[in-house]
Amino acid sequence: MVPFRTARSWCVNTFVLMIVAISSSRALAQTTLNPTTAVFTASSDQNTTLPDGTPVLQYYQLDLYLSGASAPFQSNSLGKPTPDSTGTITVDLRSIFAGWPVPGTVYVADVAAVGPGGSGASALSNTFGFTAPCTYSASPTSQSLGSSGGSGSVTVTAGSGCTWTAVSNASWISVTSGASGTGNGTVNYTVAANTATSSRSGTLTVAGQTITVTEAGVCSFSPSPTSQSFGSSGGSASVTVTAGSGCGWTAVSNSSWITITSGASGTGNGTVNYTVAPNTSTTPLSGSLTVAGQTITITEAAACSISATPASQSFGSSGGPGSVTVAAGSGCGWTAVSNASWITVTSGASGTGNGTVNYTVAANTTASSRSGNVTVGGQTVTVTEAGGCTFSASPTSQSVGSSGGSGSVGVAAGSGCGWTAVSNASWITVTSGATGSGNGTVNYAIAANTSATARNGTLTVAGQTITVTEAGVCSVSASPTSQNVGSSGGSGSVTVTAGSGCAWTAVSNVSWITVTSGASGTGNGTVNYTVAPNNTTAALTGTLTVAGNTITVTEAAKQAIPAAPKNVRFKNKR
Numbered sequence: 043m044v045p046f047r048t049a050r051s052w053c054v055n056t057f058v059l060m061i062v063a064i065s066s067s068r069a070l071a072q073t074t075l076n077p078t079t080a081v082f083t084a085s086s087d088q089n090t091t092l093p094d095g096t097p098v099l100q101y102y103q104l105d106l107y108l109s110g111a112s113a114p115f116q117s118n119s120l121g122k123p124t125p126d127s128t129g130t131i132t133v134d135l136r137s138i139f140a141g142w143p144v145p146g147t148v149y150v151a152d153v154a155a156v157g158p159g160g161s162g163a164s165a166l167s168n169t170f171g172f173t174a175p176c177t178y179s180a181s182p183t184s185q186s187l188g189s190s191g192g193s194g195s196v197t198v199t200a201g202s203g204c205t206w207t208a209v210s211n212a213s214w215i216s217v218t219s220g221a222s223g224t225g226n227g228t229v230n231y232t233v234a235a236n237t238a239t240s241s242r243s244g245t246l247t248v249a250g251q252t253i254t255v256t257e258a259g260v261c262s263f264s265p266s267p268t269s270q271s272f273g274s275s276g277g278s279a280s281v282t283v284t285a286g287s288g289c290g291w292t293a294v295s296n297s298s299w300i301t302i303t304s305g306a307s308g309t310g311n312g313t314v315n316y317t318v319a320p321n322t323s324t325t326p327l328s329g330s331l332t333v334a335g336q337t338i339t340i341t342e343a344a345a346c347s348i349s350a351t352p353a354s355q356s357f358g359s360s361g362g363p364g365s366v367t368v369a370a371g372s373g374c375g376w377t378a379v380s381n382a383s384w385i386t387v388t389s390g391a392s393g394t395g396n397g398t399v400n401y402t403v404a405a406n407t408t409a410s411s412r413s414g415n416v417t418v419g420g421q422t423v424t425v426t427e428a429g430g431c432t433f434s435a436s437p438t439s440q441s442v443g444s445s446g447g448s449g450s451v452g453v454a455a456g457s458g459c460g461w462t463a464v465s466n467a468s469w470i471t472v473t474s475g476a477t478g479s480g481n482g483t484v485n486y487a488i489a490a491n492t493s494a495t496a497r498n499g500t501l502t503v504a505g506q507t508i509t510v511t512e513a514g515v516c517s518v519s520a521s522p523t524s525q526n527v528g529s530s531g532g533s534g535s536v537t538v539t540a541g542s543g544c545a546w547t548a549v550s551n552v553s554w555i556t557v558t559s560g561a562s563g564t565g566n567g568t569v570n571y572t573v574a575p576n577n578t579t580a581a582l583t584g585t586l587t588v589a590g591n592t593i594t595v596t597e598a599a600k601q602a603i604p605a606a607p608k609n610v611r612f613k614n615k616r
Contacts, residue, residue: 072169073148073168073169073170073171074168074169074170074171075170075171075172075173076172076173077135077170078134078135078136079132079133079134079135080104080132080133080135080151080153080167081130081131081132081133082130082131082153082164083125083129083130083131084125084129084130084131085099085102085155085162087099087155087157088122088125092158096158097157098157098158098159099122099155099156099157100122100156100157100158101119101120101121101122101156102119102120102121102122102123102131102153102154102155102156103117103118103119103120103153103154103156103161104117104118104120104133104138104151104152104153105117105151105152105153105154105163106118106138106149106151107149107150107151107152107166108147108148108149109148109149109150109169118138120133120153139172143172144172145171145172145173145174146171146172146173147171147172148169148170148171149169149170149171150166150167150168150169150170151166151167151170152164152165152166152167174201176200176201176203176204177200177201177204178198178199178200178204178206178249178250178251179198179199179200179249179251180196180197180198180199180229180248180249180251180253181196181197181199182196182253183251183252183253183254184253184254184255184256185253185254185255185256186255186256186257186258187233187255187256187257187258188257188258188261188289188290189235189236189237189257189258189259189260189261189286189289190235190236191214191232191233191234191235191236191257192232192233193218193230193231193232193233194230194231194232194233194255195228195229195230195231196208196220196228196229196231196246196248196253197226197227197228198220198223198226198227198228198229198248198249199226200223200224200225200226200227200249201225202224202225203224203225204224204225205222205223205224206222206223206224206227206248206249206250207221207222207247207249208220208221208222208223208229208231208246208247208248208249209221209246209247210231210244210246211244211245211246211247212244212245212255214233214234214236214242214244214257215231215232215233215234215244215245215246215255216231216232216234217229217230217231217246218230218231218232229246229248231246231255233255233257236257236258236259236260237260238259238260239259239260239262239286240259240286241256241257241258241259241286241287242256242257242259243255243256243257244257256287258286258287258289258310259286259287259289260286261285261286261289261290262285262286262289263283263284263285263289263291263334263335263336264283264284264285264334264336265281265282265283265284265314265333265334265336265338266281266282266284267281267338268336268337268338268339269338269339269340269341270338270339270340270341271340271341271342271343272318272340272341272342272343273342273343273346273375274320274321274342274343274344274345274346274374275320276299276317276318276319276320276321276342277317277318278303278315278316278317278318279315279316279318280305280313280314280315280316281293281305281313281314281316281331281333281338282311282312282313283305283308283311283312283313283314283333283334284311285308285309285310285311285312285334286310287309287310289309289310290307290308290309291307291308291309291312291333291334291335292306292307292332292334293305293306293307293308293314293331293332293333293334294306294331294332295316295329295331296329296330296331296332297327297329297330297340299318299319299321299327299329299342300316300317300318300319300329300330300331300340301316301317301319302314302315302316302331303315303316303317314331314333316331318340318342320345321342321343321344321345322345323344323345324344324345324347324371325344326341326342326343326344327341327342327344328340328341328342329341329342343374344371344372344374345371346370346371346374346375347370347371347374348368348369348370348371348374348376348419348420348421349368349369349370349419349421350366350367350368350369350399350418350419350421350423351366351367351369352366352423353421353422353423353424354423354424354425354426355423355424355425355426355462356425356426356427356428356460356462356477357403357425357426357427357428357460357462357505358427358428358431358433358455358459358460358461358462358504358505359405359406359407359411359427359428359429359430359431359432359433359459360405360406360431360432360433360504360505360506361384361402361403361404361405361406361427361505362402362403362462362502362505363388363400363401363402363403363464363502364400364401364402364403364425365398365399365400365401366378366390366398366399366401366416366418366423367396367398368390368393368396368397368398368399368418368419369396370393370394370395370396370397370419371395372394372395374394374395375392375393375394376392376393376394376397376418376419376420377391377392377417377418377419378390378391378392378393378399378401378416378417378418378419379391379416379417380401380414380416381414381415381416381417382412382414382415382425384403384404384406384412384414384427385401385402385403385404385414385415385416385425386401386402386404387399387400387401387416388400388401388402399416399418401416401425403425403427405505406427406428406429406430406431408429408430410429410430411426411427411428411429412426412427412429413425413426413427414427428459428460430456430459431455431456431459431460431461432455432456432459433453433454433455433459433461433504433505433506434453434454434455434504434506435451435452435453435454435484435503435504435506435508436451436452436454437451437508438506438507438508438509439508439509439510439511440508440509440510440511441510441511441512441513442488442510442511442512442513443512443513444490444491444492444512444513444514444515444516445490445491446469446487446488446489446490446491446512447487447488448473448485448486448487448488449485449486449488449510450483450484450485450486451463451483451484451486451501451503451508452481452482452483453475453478453481453482453483453484453503453504454481455478455479455480455481455482455504456480457479457480459479459480460477460478460479461477461478461479461482461503461504461505462476462477462478462502462504463475463476463477463478463484463486463501463502463503463504464476464501464502465486465499465500465501466499466500466501466502467499467500467510469488469489469491469497469499469512470486470487470488470489470499470500470501470510471486471487471489472484472485472486472501473485473486473487484501484503486501486510488510488512491512491513491514491515492515493514493515494514494515494517494541495514496511496512496513496514496543497511497512497514498510498511498512499512513543513544514541514543516540516541516543516544516545517540517541517544518538518539518540518541518544518546518589518590518591519538519539519540519589519591520536520537520538520539520569520588520589520591520593521536521537521539522536522593523591523592523593523594524593524594524595524596525593525594525595525596526595526596526597526598527573527595527596527597527598528597528598529575529576529577529597529598529599529600529601530575530576531554531572531573531574531575531576531597532572532573533558533570533571533572533573534570534571534572534573534595535568535569535570535571536548536560536568536569536571536586536588536593537566537568538560538563538566538567538568538569538588538589539566540563540564540565540566540567540589541565542564542565543564543565544564544565545562545563545564546562546563546564546567546588546589546590547561547562547587547589548560548561548562548569548571548586548587548588548589549561549586549587550571550584550585550586551584551585551586551587552582552584552585552595554573554574554576554582554584554597555571555572555573555574555584555585555586555595556571556572556574557569557570557571557586558570558571558572569586569588571586571595573595573597575600576597576598576599576600577600578599578600579599579600580599581596581597581598581599582596582597582599583595583596583597584597
């Protein structure tokens with residue numbers, strides 16, 4: 043029994059304290075290494091109470107000493123654990139030892155029973171100490187290989203005397219050397235070829251560390267898109283590469299005007315970014331990239347030069363239509379927009395290459411002129427419209443035959459009121475007076491119509507519509523083209539077949555044939571004529587000209603009367 047370490051010694055405690063280690067790796071003489079529990083016999087006053095009911099024992103206290111020291115460097119309350127059936131109390135020391143054990147240092151301890159009257163401590167425990175634990179590191183902890191496999195190694199770093207092993211956890215990874223070792227060492231392994239298209243991952247356990255090995259599947263590559271087109275100003279774009287994990291690839295430009303900005307090489311899926319320099323020539327460019335072994339075709343449009351004519355146009359106050367001719371390189375896009383509410387683009391608001399923009403100008407109802415513009419292909423087309431002007435044009439229509447001809451229109455306008463005259467049909471040409479101010483005259487020519495169909499076209503003169511009608515080429519036939527009559531004469535007729543509106547005439551070319559009706563007509567018709575008697579003994583031939591066709595009439599000769607006999611006598615026959 044050990045008495046309390048106070049003046050009040052009426053309470054007696056009996057302890058047997060032993061510090062116990064689960065295992066140790068190095069020996070210190072007569073010393074327990076790396077202990078994890080403290081075992082002691084409970085105080086005989088474990089359950090004793092004073093007359094007033096106060097427990098004699100309130101808790102146990104563990105005091106820790108450096109070996110040979112007279113005072114503890116740490117005290118820890120253990121509470122009041124319940125003894126087992128043998129009266130023994132076991133305490134887990136791992137939380138108590140956290141942070142302070144120094145390897146190679148010898149410690150001792152005692153346990154004191156603490157109550158309201160004081161405390162009583164056990165004898166010092168057996169000596170105990172701690173060894174430095176074995177630590178291991180393995181490097182590298184991961185490795186990637188292509189589908190053909192190969193070999194690899196892992197470097198093990200461990201304390202002297204610390205043993206370790208290396209094992210493969212995948213059938214396709216084999217440890218070839220260094221399956222076990224002590225202290226520092228090296229583990230070598232091989233990876234079998236992967237014949238599948240999918241990548242795979244396996245592990246080794248080296249010195250308790252996990253080493254991850256990734257092997258690519260059989261490689262296939264798919265870049266997209268495989269072609270790209272740019273305008274003449276160039277720009278930037280990208281190619282997406284789809285590839286198996288671990289499958290390496292490169293990207294190179296095959297043209298000086300195409301530059302790879304990122305993604306010149308990669309493994310597995312990736313992206314190649316590139317830029318295309320502006321094309322300052324008038325010739326389109328074609329070049330390529332080689333990405334993951336595939337050809338990516340790049341085309342770039344020629345530099346665009348766009349012109350719009352005329353650059354200005356003037357209208358009378360009544361407004362009217364106008365047009366702008368756009369000249370642009372093939373593939374060069376452009377737009378046309380009006381910048382004034384009274385100018386409306388009616389067609390050609392956008393286009394590529396050469397084209398035409400048509401617009402209308404609304405009538406100006408004010409006395410002041412006004413100016414606006416249309417932006418065509420980046421060019422400014424200025425439109426000026428007179429104010430306060432009224433115009434009249436006369437005549438407003440004209441008809442001509444198929445051979446065409448000429449015509450004129452008189453314009454009546456106030457002084458200073460400008461106007462224009464334009465043909466809206468390719469076969470009508472303004473020959474003079476295309477523009478004017480105040481009163482004036484517009485002259486125009488009409489080309490011959492070579493078709494059988496009549497046609498209509500218009501001129502716009504001082505904002506007025508002038509209609510021109512031209513007949514089609516006329517085809518006229520007459521039948522029959524010949525007739526025979528007896529010497530006593532008679533009558534005949536000719537049927538005329540002609541297109542609608544086609545005029546014709548009929549005339550006799552001899553005095554003994556007279557046209558009695560149908561001397562002229564339009565379209566289909568009939569010509570009637572008479573033939574005078576022939577009083578001669580010779581046949582007569584004459585003609586009529588009907589709708590430009592020759593009609594031949596033949597009249598028989600008058601029959602000759604035989605001469606009368608003379609000296610007619612009657613006699614008796616002898």
